[in-house]
Amino acid sequence: MIKLQPPNILAAGFLEFAKGLDKKSKNGSVKFWKKEFMNGINSDFSGKIRLNFLFWIQDLNKVLDGMDLIESDLSDLKNDPNCMKGDPILRSEFLFQGFFGEFYRLKEISKIYISTISKSGLLNNKNKKAFAGIYNDTYAWVYSIRNDFIHNGLSFAVKDVSRGKEIFKEFSKEDKEKYLLLLIESESYENTVQIYCSIYLIIMKRIIESFEQMQNKMMEVLGDIIIE
Numbered sequence: 121m122i123k124l125q126p127p128n129i130l131a132a133g134f135l136e137f138a139k140g141l142d143k144k145s146k147n148g149s150v151k152f153w154k155k156e157f158m159n160g161i162n163s164d165f166s167g168k169i170r171l172n173f174l175f176w177i178q179d180l181n182k183v184l185d186g187m188d189l190i191e192s193d194l195s196d197l198k199n200d201p202n203c204m205k206g207d208p209i210l211r212s213e214f215l216f217q218g219f220f221g222e223f224y225r226l227k228e229i230s231k232i233y234i235s236t237i238s239k240s241g242l243l244n245n246k247n248k249k250a251f252a253g254i255y256n257d258t259y260a261w262v263y264s265i266r267n268d269f270i271h272n273g274l275s276f277a278v279k280d281v282s283r284g285k286e287i288f289k290e291f292s293k294e295d296k297e298k299y300l301l302l303l304i305e306s307e308s309y310e311n312t313v314q315i316y317c318s319i320y321l322i323i324m325k326r327i328i329e330s331f332e333q334m335q336n337k338m339m340e341v342l343g344d345i346i347i348e
Contacts, residue, residue: 122184122332124177127343130170169240169346173339176233180226180335184328187222190215191324198317208313216320220266223327227255230335242345251338258334262327290322 193204194215201208231252238248256263291299299315 122328124180124184124332124335124339126170126173126177127339129340129343129347130173169237169242172233172236172240173342176229177339179229179233183222183225183229187219187324187328190219190222191321194317194321194324198314198321201313209316212313212316212320216324219320219324220262223259223262223266223331226331227259230255230338237342242342251342254334254338258330259327262330265323291318 194212196203197208197212197215204211234243234248234251237243238245243251295318299318
């Protein structure tokens with residue numbers, strides 16, 4: 121899974137801010153982990169903004185770590201449908217739903233930090249609205265998949281496999297051969313979980329790759345605004 125990093129353009133500023141706090145501490149003007157420490161941060165506008173970026177990225181990465189666990193569980197189910205207790209297809213559906221729930225948290229976390237940065241005077245209302253709307257505009261297709269799956273009973277079972285035909289192109293040669301045999305020779309409830317999990321994993325990979333590109337680009341633009 122990906123690990124987000126602060127924009128490169130802000131790297132020097134992070135270092136200068138940290139050195140400044142360290143110097144104040146050694147001079148006795150800031151006591152770390154106490155009220156004076158927070159006062160030292162809040163009195164430095166540049167440092168405060170950069171610290172918001174660090175907290176933002178930290179919160180996003182924590183959610184991404186959770187999504188990585190979901191991906192790992194689906195990979196295990198793909199390799200062995202009986203590796204966990206309970207109905208493997210129900211579990212795969214539950215994990216897939218959980219992935220979308222975590223993805224929505226990424227949006228909500230960013231919404232909070234964009235609002236915080238805006239209150240600092242770096243973004244006007246128009247820009248704030250534009251940044252907040254990036255998620256809805258960029259990920260309309262993600263929310264469409266989620267809504268189909270949750271509300272309309274989207275299924276990739278054999279009887280409805282046409283939904284997933286395009287995705288089959290992204291399977292490895294080995295998986296293609298394996299799943300075509302499953303579709304032709306067996307329509308058992310147990311066997312289809314491997315197809316389910318593979319399709320879910322491909323969709324999740326697309327979403328995460330798209331998110332990484334978008335988030336890095338947004339961070340770079342905000343970094344430019346901060347520098348200016």
